[in-house]
Amino acid sequence: MSHHINYLNTSQFKTISLVIKFKAPLDESTMTARSVVSKLMQKTSQKYPTEIEMMNHLSELYGANLYSSVLKQNNAHVITLGVDIVNDKYLTDTNLLEEAFKLLHEVLYFPNVQNQAFNIRLVNQEKRLLKNKFLAIKENIGQYGFYQLLHTMFPEDPNRLPSFGDEHQLDNIDGRALYQTFQKMKQEDEIYFYAVGEIDSDEIESLYEKYIQLNSSTVTLNNSRPTSNKETNYVEETIDTTQARLNIGMKFEVHHPDRSYFSFIVLNHLFGGDASSMLFMNVREKLSLAYQIHSQIDARSGLLYVLAGVNQQNKARAIETIQNQFEMIKSGEIEEKMVDLSKRLIINSRLESTDRPKGFVETSFSNTFGSEISQEQWIEGIQAVTKADIVDLAKTGCFHTIYCLVSEVQ
Incomplete structure (x- = not known):
């Protein structure tokens, strides 16, 4: 205790x-x-x-x-x-x-x-x-x-x-x-x-x-992994909706706190993390296939989720385009300047969050899960990520499940 x-x-x-x-x-x-x-x-x-x-x-x-x-x-x-x-x-x-x-x-x-x-x-x-x-x-x-x-x-x-x-x-x-x-x-x-x-x-x-006088015990946490499947699991559910919803789950080989962890954070930002990302610029802005689209990660678990609202008629094309954008990352078709922009935005966001009391608490508490990383080490870890690191990590990634919500009238 x-x-x-x-x-x-x-x-x-x-x-x-x-x-x-x-x-x-x-x-x-x-x-x-x-x-x-x-x-x-x-x-x-x-x-x-x-x-x-x-x-x-x-x-x-x-x-x-x-x-x-x-x-x-x-x-x-x-x-x-x-x-x-x-x-x-x-x-x-x-x-x-x-x-x-x-x-x-x-x-x-x-x-x-x-x-x-x-x-x-x-x-x-x-x-x-x-x-x-x-x-x-x-x-x-x-x-x-x-x-x-x-x-x-x-x-x-x-x-x-x-x-x-x-x-x-x-x-x-x-x-x-x-x-x-x-x-x-x-x-x-x-x-x-x-x-x-x-x-x-x-x-x-x-x-x-x-x-207060609370004594702390030590708890053991289970490792959680999604089900194993050789092919992408595709599920379609019919509901009352005016637009189709795409919910895509991907998994990657990520190990905290090594290089893959930092590469994963940058990969996500580049792929669908904000308005400068590939998914936003291409799927939404350029091709108008989605009303909204973004990706988010559970960084330590190696899980990435793409969430999008699309027109029913564009569903298949939107899925194909999302997969193609990811293939571009795997094959290294990403610009160095976009990698640098992502790293800069990620670091700025981190510094802004730790400027608030809640940000300090959450950052400090996250260090209670395994290896401890200081703010300086975290920033250095992001800065050290290269285009090659992102490509190497992308090659470990796969589309685990695609869950679509569609309306009865196609």
């Missing part, structure tokens, strides 16, 4: 951010309950049993922001609990820093629980809100198509589910089960604490020991 306390002492921000990360193995039997717990923690506590009372207390702390979220990250399920406050140096006669620690203490040790069960009214409210979230996925054709792609690529794997879990488990969740999930999270998760702002590390450590 240990404490993982991380600081960024900077005068760049007028706020102080305190963030706790709870990391557990990605498990479909716990994701839904953990998602509900994350919301229950944020909204009320024993001392502030209604949302209005909690909001009033946050107002008294000069508009402090208490928040929580869940995320799938590198085969882990991550709950983030955080509070942002104004730095006391900008106010008179305040001790907001200690008040923020007291609030986290209240949330973690005195939840809104009676007889070892979370408040039933609030539980039912959160379950209803989560049910609406699942419904929203079905009604959003873009999200629905993406999750159908994941279900096809990872049929038995929790990666096929959104970070907030499985709607079929909602009915089985009650206040008692959620309280057990809450306790287990504090006892068994790998836990990291971050403090960002103009801070004194000794003061933060002292307040952490006084109010």
Whole structure:
């Protein structure tokens, strides 16, 4: 058991951010309950049993922001609990820093629980809100198509589910089960604490020991890979839609933190990462085959997804053009100046994100998955990527699954 306390002492921000990360193995039997717990923690506590009372207390702390979220990250399920406050140096006669620690203490040790069960009214409210979230996925054709792609690529794997879990488990969740999930999270998760702002590390450590005192376990994460297939898996689903949706899953041989990892980030940017990319410029702008198109990656897993909205009549041609654009990368038909532009834009985006408290926390937390890479090493890794590196990596890539949503009238 240990404490993982991380600081960024900077005068760049007028706020102080305190963030706790709870990391557990990605498990479909716990994701839904953990998602509900994350919301229950944020909204009320024993001392502030209604949302209005909690909001009033946050107002008294000069508009402090208490928040929580869940995320799938590198085969882990991550709950983030955080509070942002104004730095006391900008106010008179305040001790907001200690008040923020007291609030986290209240949330973690005195939840809104009676007889070892979370408040039933609030539980039912959160379950209803989560049910609406699942419904929203079905009604959003873009999200629905993406999750159908994941279900096809990872049929038995929790990666096929959104970070907030499985709607079929909602009915089985009650206040008692959620309280057990809450306790287990504090006892068994790998836990990291971050403090960002103009801070004194000794003061933060002292307040952490006084109010938080969470011990971190070490969790083991499973390696998740999509199903093996010799040929591209093509699935077509008929739904009520005015435009066809293409959801394409590709896999590559990527190993973090070696050269292939950095090459993959640059390859994605070049292929479909932004408005300067090959897919955007050729499939959308030049040939007008897509209303929108982009690619995104799960960088450490070597998974790349192309998501596009296309005219039904152009579906086959759009798929062929996407495949042709990728073949161009494999055969080295890419300009050095485009590689350089991608690297420059990637580095600028990274520097911008770490200019915000959230960016520092996320970058620092990502280093808890395997090898640690400093900001300087990361930038050097991107700068070192060559056209040849991108071509070599592209040769390991394949189109794993193409999932199309089409309407009945072709």
